[in-house]
Amino acid sequence: MERWVMLRKGADFSGIAEKYQISPRLACLIRNRDVIGDEAISRYLNGTLGDLYDGMLMKDMDKAVAILREKIEAGSRIRVIGDYDIDGVNATYILLEGLRRLGVEADSDIPDRIADGYGLSVHLIQRALDDGVDTVITCDNGIAAAEEIEFAKEEGMTVIVTDHHEVPYEEWKGEKQYLLPPADAVVDPKRPDCTYPFSGLCGAAVAYKLMEALWESMGKDAEDLDDLIENVAIATVGDVMDLQDENRIFVKEGLQMLARTRNLGLRSLIECTGLGGKKISAYHIGFVLGPCINAGGRLDTAKRALDLLRARSKREADLLAGDLKALNDSRKEMTEAAVKEAVTMVEASALKDDRVLVIYLPECHESLAGIVAGRIRERYDKPVFVLTRGQEGIKGSGRSVEAYSMYEELSRCKGFLTRFGGHRQAAGLSMRRENLEPFRQAINENCSLSAADLSEKVVIDMEMPFSCVTEALVEELELLEPFGKGNTKPVFAARNVRLTHPKILGKHRNVLKMQAQDQAGTVIDALYFGEVEDLYAKTGEKLTLTYYPGINEYMGKATPQIIITHYQG
Structure with missing residues (x-):
């Protein structure tokens, strides 16, 4: 059962609108996303790379930079140990690229999901020791690997942890006792003693901050690392981080870079998934590119996705991109079968x-x-x-x-x-x-969830008549992008809507096209994706529905339309 909730958050919408040259409606939508105060609104609407925080504000970042400088000067062997998902692969790539561009020959290891399991293992440490590695940098893992890091330290290794996962803890008399691993430096914005202004970064963003801080400490221009922000963006969306604060800037800027990427692997992946020449959005990372990058670590080895990012020729990039797309296609089929089995098990x-x-x-x-x-x-x-x-x-x-x-x-x-x-x-x-x-x-x-906690919550931003769906509104809503977790698409509602002229479309008959008339008599084209038969049966009834406005461009003509998301009636 769905719970429909109307947001009613107050602010001086006309004042905000005037100050930022936006409509009061947009000011209301921004307030609904808990963006409050001039500085936050300004960053939300106009944030650029210059508004990112200084990585040196992270606890132990100074230690990590000092250790790396010392190891680089001594010519020590450095190994990056990442993880097999989209965040771990991009974090590994960022660290390797940042070091390579300084002339440092670092190498990497990524655990095999089945043979090694998640994160740092004694097996990976032993492999590094056998290869004569002196220093290990973890990324997107390590915060929970106390025993493994203790083993590495006993063997004389230097270990730098960069991670973004929760710090393990034990409860003692109702108090949480946090357990940091015994590494030489532990850089994780989730550390309770870390005063960095934003703790919601992904592992790739923490890795990027480390490289930026290292470059600056060596007198290099960290702007030469800006192209790696596209990798931070891919990891942020792919690892489902909240698109707020710094993450919003990383993703907004990274998406623009991705459209003109110089990375041969990403370019091949964009082409082979049919996105060439399109405006790439957070949706495309989450549902098209990201799953292909993840497919390597799921069904084969994540090293294949890392090889794609590091490809040095178009031929190599095309081959790897094709392999990852094929792996993802087979992953989709296996997923459908497993979901079906799970549903049958629950129902029976x-x-x-x-x-x-x-x-x-x-x-x-x-x-x-x-x-x-x-x-x-x-x-x-x-x-x-x-x-x-x-x-x-x-x-x-x-x-x-x-x-x-x-x-x-x-x-x-x-x-x-x-x-x-x-x-x-x-x-x-x-x-x-x-x-x-x-x-x-x-x-x-132990579960204390109530019935209300276990019902889908449909959060509505505002009621809005169809007459307000215009090209100007749709264009203005683009200022709120990128959409995703923590910065969801606005949800509008209309009551007493009558649907007419329904047509079921699509190869899988999963699109319903119709006309919708609101209580003021405005008629607009409407689309619905999902269980179309149920809504088809309600044609002619009066419904309350939620929707997102759009523009349908066909043969040079732009027509307002709505995408229906939920309905009651």
Whole structure:
């Protein structure tokens, strides 16, 4: 059941509109995104790279820079150890490029999802020792690898951690005792003692900040690293970070760079996914380019995606881009099959009564667990863990709803787990097979979610008659882009709408085209994507609906239209 909520946040909309030369309606939408005060509004509307914060404000950044300078001067062997997802791959690339452009021959290692598991492992440290590596820089991992880093330190290695995940903790008398790994420097904006102004960066952004700080300390022009912002943008969207504050600037600027990228691999991937010549948006990163980059780490090796970013010839780039697209196509088919199996399992058992779904799909490829969990969460509006058979025990991923902190809830059940880590909204976990049922019981017994927490919340920005849907409005709404988590597309509503002239379109018959008339009598073209038969059946009835305005350009003619997102009636 959906809960429709109308936002009513107050401010001097006409004053803001006048000051920033925008409409009062846009001022209201910005306030609804909790952007408050002149400085924040100015950054939101007009933020540029010059508005990014100084990376040296991060705790231990000075230490990390000093260590790297010393190691570079000594000619020590440096290895970057990343992770196998879109954030880890781009973070690895940023560190390698930043060092390579300084003339430093660093190398890299990325764990294999199945053989090595997530993040730093003793196996990866041993491999580095065998190769004569002196210094390891982690990216997008390391904050939870205390034992592995202790082993590296005992073997005489220098370790710099760059990460953005939550710092592990133990609760003692109701207080959280944070457990930092024993590395030589730990750069993570989520450290409780880090006073950096924005803690929502992805791993690639932290890696970029380290390279920028290193370059500046060596008297180099850090602007020569600006092209790497496109990699920060890809990682920020792909790792589903909130598009607020610095992230918004990174993504806005990075998308513009991506359109004219000089990176041969990205250019080939853009061409082979049919995006050549198009205006690339955050949507394209999230649903077209990103899944291809992730597909390497899911079904093959993430080193293939890193090779794509580092490709030195068009031929190599085209080959790798084609491979990753093919891998992603097969990933889609495997995902559909696993989602179907999961739904059948939930519907046919007592699982559907649980507030937290713990689904065991032994044959599902373990790399797809997170995607499947996300799809099941969308269907049931509940936190979901999908577990698969691993090499040792079972392992999987979780995806959460807004009101449920996955990392904190797993911390309360860690006695059943061999390993876990992650964020509020997503997590990874491993356990012994015999702990599956006890874990399912405990995670549900601890769950304090109410019925309201478990219903989809449709947040409406404002009611707006169809007469307001104009080219000027649609153009002005572009000032709010890029859209994504933390900066969602505006949602408008209209009551007493009558739909007429419905037509079902599309190869999969999943598009409904019709005309919509609001209570003032304005008629506008309307589209709906989804369960079209249900809405088709309501033709002629009076409905309340939510929508997003758009312009349909056809044969040189621009016509206002709306995309219907939800309806009641």
